[in-house]
Amino acid sequence: MDEKAILHRYLRTRRDDLLGKLDGLSEYDIRRPLTPTGTSLLGLVKHVASVEIGYFGEVFGRPAGLELPWFADDAEPDADMWAAADETREQIIELHRLSAAHSDATIEQLPVDATGEVPWWPEERRHVTLHQILVHMCVETAHHLGHADILRELVDGTAGQRPGDPNLTPRTPDEWAAHRARLEAAAQEAAGSTATPNPA
Template sequence: MDEKETLHHYLRVRRDDLLGKLDGLSEYDARRPLTPTGTNLLGLVKHVSSVELDYFGEVFGRPSGRHLPWYDDDASPDADMWAAVGETRDDIVELHRFAAAHSDATIEALALDADGVVPWWPEERRHVTLHQILVHMLSERAHHLGHADILRELIDGTAGQRPGDPNLSPRSPEERAAHRASLEAAARAVS
């Protein structure tokens, strides 16, 4: 794989990983806020999909033509970070797939050194290349995937990217509980 194919491959993997965090969850669990700021799984998918549409669309003069009402002047605050009552999981997953297809078309059509302009960035940084935006979106996705990892673990204890994830220590639920208790004891010992 060349550099562009490598970056594109990892972007696709992170997309799948984020969507996978919704697998097996009820509507409530997919959208319920689990942090004081309201962070929730479905909102993360909605947000990253919206951002990807902008970065691989508007930035390179390839608008998707898709209206995102959460960007309207009269939208609720942070409306791209949560699912409104009228929005379904299917709606947001479809948006994710639409954004991915639109982004993939941009990535496939342009060279890594293709020029773009990010109008919402400061003037001194707004002139970019496809390479920069690929790295930026990989970082954005990884950032929010980390949030999603933690949220999913809080919901039902599911950890890692998939069952048997080799990046996690293989522990039984009892061993995990004992490990957590030992970490808690260590933390209390220094306070």
């Protein structure tokens, strides 16, 4: 498998993993802000799908023909990072699907050394190759998937990429509670028992 194919496979896997973080959750739980800066699961999916369209579309002269009002000049800041009440789960999942299909077509049709220009990057580094953008989007998607991993665990305790994830130590809920209590005790001991336990 060549380098482009390897990077493309990683990108597709991380995309699917991110979208899977919505599975089985209510409308409220996929939308509710779970950090002080308002990060939500559906917002992460919307953001990653939106930026991927730009990186594999506009950058290589292949616009997707999708109007994303949250990127308009008069849009409010961070409008791509959360879902308004009238933006449905289905609409954002469809955006994710269209973004992936458009990006996949660009990746498949262009050679890995194809050149493009990122107009929103500083002049000295805006000239890029497909290889560079593939790496950038693998990192970007994995970065936000990490956010989504933590958010999903906060919502309902689900951890790992899928049931039986071999990267996650197999423990029962009681065993995880005991493990967490042990870590809390170690943290308090290291802090000289002056810390206030976090009830989360």
